[in-house]
Amino acid sequence: MKILVCISHVPDTTSKINFTDGDTKFDTNGVQFVINPNDEFGLTRAMWFKEKQGASVDVVNVGGPETEPTLRKALAIGADAAIRVNTEATDGFAVAKQLAKVVNDGAYDLVIAGRESIDYNGGMVPGMLASLIEANFVANCIGLEIEGTRAKVVREIDGGKETVSTSLPLVIGGQKGLVEESDLRIPNMRGIMMARKKPLNVIEPLDPSAETNATSFEKPAPKGAVKLVDADNVDELVSLLHNEAKVI
Amino acid sequence: MSVIVYTESEKGKFKKAAFEVVSYAKAVADQMGTSVTAVTINAENVESLGNYGASKVLSVNNANLDTFNAKQYASVIEQATKQDGGNVVIVSSSADSKYLAPLLAVGLEAGYVPNVVEAPSSVSPFTVKRTAFTNKAFANTEISTDVKLVGLSNNSFGLVESGGSTSVEEFTPSIPDSGVSVESVDKATDKVSIADAEIVVSGGRGLKGPENWALVEDLAEVLGAATACSKPVSDLGWRSHSEHVGQTGKPVASNLYIAIGISGAIQHLAGINSSKVKVVINTDPEAPFFKAADYGIVGDAFEVIPKLTEKLKAFKAQNA
Numbered sequence: 001m002k003i004l005v006c007i008s009h010v011p012d013t014t015s016k017i018n019f020t021d022g023d024t025k026f027d028t029n030g031v032q033f034v035i036n037p038n039d040e041f042g043l044t045r046a047m048w049f050k051e052k053q054g055a056s057v058d059v060v061n062v063g064g065p066e067t068e069p070t071l072r073k074a075l076a077i078g079a080d081a082a083i084r085v086n087t088e089a090t091d092g093f094a095v096a097k098q099l100a101k102v103v104n105d106g107a108y109d110l111v112i113a114g115r116e117s118i119d120y121n122g123g124m125v126p127g128m129l130a131s132l133i134e135a136n137f138v139a140n141c142i143g144l145e146i147e148g149t150r151a152k153v154v155r156e157i158d159g160g161k162e163t164v165s166t167s168l169p170l171v172i173g174g175q176k177g178l179v180e181e182s183d184l185r186i187p188n189m190r191g192i193m194m195a196r197k198k199p200l201n202v203i204e205p206l207d208p209s210a211e212t213n214a215t216s217f218e219k220p221a222p223k224g225a226v227k228l229v230d231a232d233n234v235d236e237l238v239s240l241l242h243n244e245a246k247v248i
Numbered sequence: 249m250s251v252i253v254y255t256e257s258e259k260g261k262f263k264k265a266a267f268e269v270v271s272y273a274k275a276v277a278d279q280m281g282t283s284v285t286a287v288t289i290n291a292e293n294v295e296s297l298g299n300y301g302a303s304k305v306l307s308v309n310n311a312n313l314d315t316f317n318a319k320q321y322a323s324v325i326e327q328a329t330k331q332d333g334g335n336v337v338i339v340s341s342s343a344d345s346k347y348l349a350p351l352l353a354v355g356l357e358a359g360y361v362p363n364v365v366e367a368p369s370s371v372s373p374f375t376v377k378r379t380a381f382t383n384k385a386f387a388n389t390e391i392s393t394d395v396k397l398v399g400l401s402n403n404s405f406g407l408v409e410s411g412g413s414t415s416v417e418e419f420t421p422s423i424p425d426s427g428v429s430v431e432s433v434d435k436a437t438d439k440v441s442i443a444d445a446e447i448v449v450s451g452g453r454g455l456k457g458p459e460n461w462a463l464v465e466d467l468a469e470v471l472g473a474a475t476a477c478s479k480p481v482s483d484l485g486w487r488s489h490s491e492h493v494g495q496t497g498k499p500v501a502s503n504l505y506i507a508i509g510i511s512g513a514i515q516h517l518a519g520i521n522s523s524k525v526k527v528v529i530n531t532d533p534e535a536p537f538f539k540a541a542d543y544g545i546v547g548d549a550f551e552v553i554p555k556l557t558e559k560l561k562a563f564k565a566q567n568a
Contacts (some may be wrong), residue, residue: 013495013515017384026381037496093359096350118382118495122362127318127350136427137318139347142489152431156490158343158443160435166428176496181483211359214387217380220521226528226538231547234556237527238563240543245525247447247504248471248563 001055001146001168004108005043006099006125007074008036008089008117009067019217026119026217035070038114042174044183045144046112047078053146056080058106062089062098068200075195076187082198087205090213092120096128097208103133109149109168115140115175123173130171138164142177250285251277252334253302254325256342257291263444264407265340267300271408272400273338274301275367280336287328287419289313289321298414300407306332306419316344317426322351327421329356329395336374336396341501342443349399359391362399365522382495383521401522402443403501442493445474447504448523450493452478454509454530454549458486463553464508470560476500478510494519508549512537529553 011017011031018027035043049055059074061067062085071082083106085098103111111130116123123139130137136151142161143154149168154161156177187195229237241248253273255266273284286302288294290313294305306328313320325348329337337356339345341363353360363379365386373390376398380387391398442448449468451461461475468475475491482492493500495515505523509530510516517540520526528541529552538544545552 011381013518017381019385091359092350093353096354120380120387121382121499122360123346124350124353124360124362127347128354131351131354137351138428139318140343153428156343157433157435159439159441159490160433161490162433162435163431164428165431176492177489209392211391211393212361213390213392214380215375215390216388218386218388219384220386223540224542226541226544228538229543229545231545231552234545234552234559237543237545237556238559241504241525241527242563242567245504245542247525248560 001049001053001110002106002108003046003049003055003057003110003112004103004106005039005046005057005059005074005079006111006113007039007043007059007061007070008114008119009033009061009063009070010036010117010119013037013118017219023217024215033070035073036114036117038116038118038175040184041176041178042112042114042172043074043077043079044185045174045178047185048179049146050078058083060085060099060102062087062095064088071200072195073187075198075200076191077185078191080198082200084200084202085205086202091210092122092124093128093211094208096125096132098205099125099129100132101206102203103129110146111135111171112174113171115173126171126173133169135169135171136166137171138166139173141172141174144172144174144178249280249282250332250334251280251282251336251338252325252329252332253284253286253338254345255286255288255291255297256340256345257288260290260292262291262296263342265342265402265444267407268402268405269338269340269400270297270300270302272367272405274408274410276336276338276371277301279368279371285332285334287325289324294416295414298412299409301410301412302414303412305414305416307416308419308421310423312423315430317428318344318348318351319427320423322348322355323424324421325352326355328419331419335394336398338398338400341399341402346399349397353397356395356397357393358395358397359393360397360399361389361391363401364398365401365404367405379522382518383499384518401501403503403524404522440472440474442474442476442491442498442500445502447471447473447506448476448493448500448502449473449506449508450476450478450510451481451508452510453480460550461487463549467506467553467557467560470557470564478516507537507541508553510537511535512540
């Protein structure tokens with residue numbers, strides 16, 4: 001089984017978000033970038049398929065050279081090879097088209113992407129990719145088993161979960177549950193040394209036009225101070241929620 | 249030309265988000281000088297959409313569509329859009345709509361913008377405001393394709409009754425192979441889901457252990473609220489992962505969010521920031537959540553919450 005894991009290069013969850021150039025660009029100054037958490041759960045699950053079922057695991061990112069340390073980290077965790085499509089990841093549709101070419105050229109059986117990236121939270125790339133390559137698709141995956149060409153997938157739904165059966169080729173949007181937080185792997189020195197020797201292939205992009213374009217950014221209006229209510233006077237809270245906030 | 253809106257139902261009944269997306273579609277249609285066509289799948293009482301501004305309903309009734317399937321549902325909406333000549337398509341932010349929307353976008357070759365929080369600031373160029381960086385910011389985003397697909401963030405626009413009537417047409421699309429078949433569903437039917445809830449009551453490590461969750465559940469019951477928890481609580485296995493809200497968990501966009509014993513890490517606040525009114529109850533006055541909340545009580549949850557639950561019970565009885 002050939003597995004491709006899509007890796008987004010995103011600001012660490014603790015990052016302060018700021019913009020530059022008249023609020024048209026994300027300010028990367030002082031921001032630490034990491035493997036998108038949803039992708040990391042998927043990568044860890046892929047390692048299980050590699051170790052238990054003999055799968056090969058490649059990782060891919062659509063982005064500039066600045067994303068390579070993130071791909072090297074994925075190699076240090078245990079992926080066999082990395083691919084970087086050398087173009088800025090702007091619109092989700094454009095990214096999906098780039099990935100579709102990578103998947104078709106590499107004849108991958110299973111593509112594991114994250115449910116969404118934590119920067120733009122679009123959650124659209126996995127579904128669009130599946131549609132473009134005419135593969136089956138399951139979103140919000142919290143469990144994945146493969147046997148031959150059959151797949152059993154657990155999907156989180158509003159208020160519960162459902163178990164579905166489908167077949168390869170398959171694209172999933174994964175999240176925590178594929179593996180648990182405690183299963184995540186911190187690269188060790190040997191992994192890091194080996195990652196330096198593993199292939200990281202840079203390929204030139206197709207030229208699809210972006211369908212959407214973020215023209216400007218803004219931050220939420222600063223919040224007014226919290227209204228504190230005395231712990232012995234919860235009546236006041238009920239009254240504020242009813243009369244002032246009008247939410248009960 | 250029309251604005252197409254997919255109105256979700258469950259066992260025939262419209263979800264609340266269905267009326268919200270129609271209200272939103274009506275606002276978009278007014279800006280564009282056109283009308284709203286709603287697409288329903290196995291829904292009852294479809295005339296009720298007229299009240300929120302749908303002037304036409306394409307009603308699909310097919311037993312093969314009783315179980316949600318993203319590929320089949322996306323195909324139905326795609327066919328309806330093409331038949332009606334729709335140039336803007338609106339869907340909600342439910343798990344199912346977010347699942348089908350990317351497939352629909354490819355089928356319609358539509359630029360897709362999810363998590364939209366306001367009516368378009370302009371329809372030419374078509375520009376909408378969406379959340380980005382997990383609610384830490386907004387991005388004004390232009391869609392340049394002929395057909396545009398917008399995912400509306402739940403609870404961001406509200407319901408607007410415009411009191412019109414609607415014409416209903418039966419629509420019989422072709423149904424593609426499903427590719428994915430559902431084997432079993434595990435869903436608590438008696439509980440409000442976090443996505444649908446108007447009020448969410450959430451507990452953190454301050455509650456000291458899973459045995460104390462009756463505090464959260466009792467308060468939630470009085471309010472008809474969904475229950476949720478912070479990441480450490482789900483990581484410790486005190487509560488199921490499906491209740492974890494925050495940047496790597498579920499997003500919350502409720503009208504009221506009550507945080508009990510949650511300190512308010514930046515990742516947690518990002519995930520719940522879209523909620524309109526936030527209340528925090530925590531023993532530590534320095535907890536970062538107090539900076540993000542509208543109302544707060546510095547106090548011990550084990551004393552404050554039972555009192556609050558009692559007071560709310562009395563309030564509900566009085567205002568019933």
